[in-house]
Amino acid sequence: MANKEVLDNASLQRALTRITYEIIERNKGGEDLVLVGIKTRGEFLAHRIADRLEQLEGVRIPVMAIDITNFRDDIPDHHDDLGLNQAERLNISEKNIVLIDDVLFTGRTIRAALDALIHIGRPKTIALAVLVDRGHRELPIRADFVGKNIPTAQNEKIKVFVQEIDGKDAVEIVH
Ligand SMILES: O=P(O)(O)OC[C@H]1O[C@H](OP(=O)(O)OP(=O)(O)O)[C@H](O)[C@@H]1O
Ligand SMILES: O=c1cc[nH]c(=O)[nH]1
Numbered sequence: 455m456a457n458k459e460v461l462d463n464a465s466l467q468r469a470l471t472r473i474t475y476e477i478i479e480r481n482k483g484g485e486d487l488v489l490v491g492i493k494t495r496g497e498f499l500a501h502r503i504a505d506r507l508e509q510l511e512g513v514r515i516p517v518m519a520i521d522i523t524n525f526r527d528d529i530p531d532h533h534d535d536l537g538l539n540q541a542e543r544l545n546i547s548e549k550n551i552v553l554i555d556d557v558l559f560t561g562r563t564i565r566a567a568l569d570a571l572i573h574i575g576r577p578k579t580i581a582l583a584v585l586v587d588r589g590h591r592e593l594p595i596r597a598d599f600v601g602k603n604i605p606t607a608q609n610e611k612i613k614v615f616v617q618e619i620d621g622k623d624a625v626e627i628v629h
Contacts, residue, residue, distance in 0.1 A: 456617075457462050457627065457628050457629075458568075458615065458625040458627045458629070459624055459625070460600075460602070460604055460612075460625050460626065460627050461585075461586075461602060461624060462500075462624060462626035463622065463623045463624060465602075466518065466585070466601070466623045466625060467623070469585060469601030469602055470499065470506065470585070470601065470603035471506055472504060472601070473503060473585075473599045473600075473601055474503050474506040474507055474510065475510070476505070476545075477503065477509065477552055477581075477583065477599060478510065478511060478598050480581070480598075481550055481552075483513075483514045483602070484507065484515055486548065486549045487505060487515050487541060487549070487550050487552065488515070488517075488546055488549045488550070488551050488552075488577075489504055489515055489516070489517045489518070489519050489546055489551075489552050489554055489586050490517075490519070490520055490546075490551055490552070490553050490554065490567070490569065490571065491517060491520075491554045492518045492519075492520060492522055492553065492554065492555040492563060492567055492586050492620040493519050493520065493521045493522075495555075495556040495614050495616050495619075496516075496519075496554045496556055497519035498616045498617075498618045498619070499554050499555075499556060499585060499616070500517045500519065500554040501517055501556065503552075504516075504517045516544055517520050518538070518543070518544045518546075518574065519538075519542075520527070520538065520567065520570055520571070521538075522563060522566040522567045522569075522570050525567070525569045525570045525573075526562065526563075526566045527562060527565070527566065527579075528541060528562075534606070540572050540587075543574060545573060545575065546571060546575035546576075546577050547575040547576050547577065547578070547579060548577070548578050549577050550576060550577070550578055550579045550581075551571065551573075551577045551579065551580045551581070552570070552580075552581050552582070552583050552598075552599070553566075553567055553568075553580060553581070553582045553583070554582075554583045554584070555582075555583075555584050556584065556586065556614040556616075557583050557584065557585070557586045557587075557588060557612050557614060558582070558584040558586070558587045558588065558591075558595075558597050559588050559589075559590055559612075560590060560591060560592040560593065561591045561592060561593035561594075561595035562592065562593065564582060564593075564595050565593050568580065581598040581599070581612070582595070582596075582597045582598050582599070583597065583598065583599035583600075584597045584599070584600055584601065584612065585601040585602070585614060585625065586601060586602055586603075586604050586612050586625055587602075587603045588604050588605070588606040588610075588612050589599045589600060589603075589605055589606060590606070590608060594606040602625070604625070604627065606627065610627055610628060610629055611627070612625060612627055613625070613627075613628055613629075615625045620629075
């Protein structure tokens, strides 16, 4: 069956802009704010949000990208590697972190990301922004900023496309 587009380019841009306004509202002045994008697509979304924040507020918020693969609970022999070299590793202690990912589903990726972050520092706060919340949580995790809630069946898949690696901005549902 063909994929069904649930967010087109324009709606995806609007969703990111709305998330950015909400982040600004919650973090007046942007002090001590750090955006952390979960690789792969969360990293690109984090940079997009940082660009919007700069346009709207005139401040450049630091962005760090993390690879949470080694912190997943289904990988038995994980060895605490965030896929960051020393220069890429920001100081997150006492910072207000906004974790950013494309899709929130079971919540296991976010659990792993929390583990990864706490491994490298002690943030003051951690909030979560996702482009799509598709439901079906298996852990007590929720997002603070949501681009769009898309109710799905368990056997469907949400596919997020980003211009940087997919050549377009869109969200599709794969049956
Ligand atoms: O809440 P969860 O059940 O953890 O699902 C959400 C995660 O799943 C996706 O990654 P996926 O592992 O499918 O890899 P991808 O980024 O290559 O699509 C997506 O990018 C999220 O990070
Ligand atoms: O539907 C889903 C579930 C997990 N990750 C995705 O990117 N899509």
